[in-house]
Amino acid sequence: MANGLRPPVSPGERAPDFVLPTVDGSGIASLSDYRGRHSVFLALFVGLWCPFCRRAIAHMAVTDRELKAIGVETLAIVATQLENAQLYFKFRPSNMRLAVDPELSTHRAYGVPKPPATPEYLEAYATLRINPNDEFPQPVPIKEAADRLTRRDGYRENPTDHSDMERQWPQLKGQFLIDPHGIIRWANIECSSEGLAGIGKFPSTAEILDAARALFASGAGSTQPR
Template sequence: MNITQISQPVSPGEPAPDFILPAVDGSGTVSLADYRGRTPFFLALFIGLWCPFCRRAIAQIAASEPALKSAGVETLGVVATAPDNAQLYFRYRPTRLRLAADPELSTHQAYGVPRPVPTPEFLRALETTLINPDGLFPEPMPITQAAEAFGKLDSYKENETDRADMERQWPQLKGQFLIDRDGFVRWVNIECAGDGLAGLGRFPSANDILSAARALAA
């Protein structure tokens, strides 16, 4: 299905929008200026920790971070929840990934990551579309069932902040961007851009990210 949306993402060749966000580890702020003129970087925009696909992707991207760094590319994840909520989560699930907090989705908006309009067609498709992100399940399953299955796998229990984030953010999509040392976007991946809702929860593979990063750093 085509996803009706209210924004268009930035394209390769365009300047990366500026941002200044609190660092999840409490070490001040993280900004585009930290990287511009110094190093290319991979920017991954997640939604709140209520999103089971995001929690899994954070772990996957963190595992790719050393290889990206070896290719000369830094990595930054932006998670859409308050810093203290993120700090609580990562206290028990530590990550090497550098993270910034953006509960109001200002970075998603600046980079034009689509937020579908929940039309009747969209809501029907949510009930009928089958997904299998990363081929984890024996066979594709409805989106809500896949989300529940991921939640059971990581034994995650939502808190009040998560529920408030979900009500404010849904159905925001996610996006990933490779930005060169001069601050220009060179590669873009937007959730559901190619396959509609069948691509929900699917993030680029480590090989895809590394291939793009090596081309950027060459």
């Protein structure tokens, strides 16, 4: 196992529950909040130091509206301190539900890998070129891609971001579609199909909506007891 714990959860498994503080200060977010009421699209991110995560969170605001229209709620979990997330989203507000998990406990529960930073991994990370979600005219080295997006966003990292990055890198990200009964019906783990070439990629709105529609077409999206 890449993270030394459990393999990633798969469709058909019960989704691990969690209890985490919400960014808007309204209380806590738990998977049990949705049990018997809604399907939920759950996205696990690392800290706000990650420009790919910041881009994906902004993209999710659009996806969230479309998912709500077909009966699916959205929850994003960001791995940073509550105060840091509140400061960020004060200036970049989102209507999407957000929670924080600075210790990555949810990543571990869901088996989202953290690859070991071996010499081979570091060499590949330094030399591989990527173009996540077609952000650039052509692929560029991973660090250059991150630096370009950070400059484009006008984002300035703070000491919390630096501390998060040192503790978290190279933690991967994951997304899960969970039915109203708490069963995972679709999952996507960063780099699972493309290796490091998948760094920074996030499922498109079309991919997420297709998975959600398939959930309802199969009958698994029903809130009726089975």
